[in-house]
Amino acid sequence: RKEVEQDPGPFNVPEGATVAFNCTYSNSASQSFFWYRQDCRKEPKLLMSVYSSGNEDGRFTAQLNRASQYISLLIRDSKLSDSATYLCVVIHTGTASKLTFGTGTRLQVTL
């Protein structure tokens, strides 16, 4: 089983739709969680951190479910510019300097 797993997609959604992605992780000692966005052939960029209590940034909401070992990203009112690959990142407590990336979920927002 991979340490961090994501559905690769693609998720094809119309503009204005709400879409959600999940990311599961296998190491229960994982400590920190992030969502990154990556446009085609470009560098990943931090989208948002994921806090235990859940957090929101505009149209984006991130949540953590430690019991089931997954994090989620919800995008409301999708825009064409949201089309990208979304990567989840997990940091393990025992190896705090090592980040593990999921393979990413591709989102395509259409007219």
Next chain:
Amino acid sequence: EAQVTQNPRYLITVTGKKLTVTCSQNMNHEYMSWYRQDPGLGLRQIYYSMNVEVTDKGDVPEGYKVSRKEKRNFPLILESPSPNQTSLYFCASSSRVSGNQPQHFGDGTRLSIL
């Protein structure tokens, strides 16, 4: 402007010819790392460094070397490149790995080994 700079951006070379990909950051970050990205496998960490003269292996270190003699620089060295090292490489830095500190990525280096 705060940035991570990688060079070269593109390189085509042949098997066995030693090469170095440079990485430099101007944010005074302690933590730096190298990743390779391959289709279906995502980003995998090659090596990381928590500070000067401190480096450690990531998930896929075989065939690579790194050094951290200065805080700002973290070159990736391929002593004897092979075709399976053809990939997109990213360097990243962070002031601190834990907590909220984001990883700042360079623009990437597309490497082709023939």
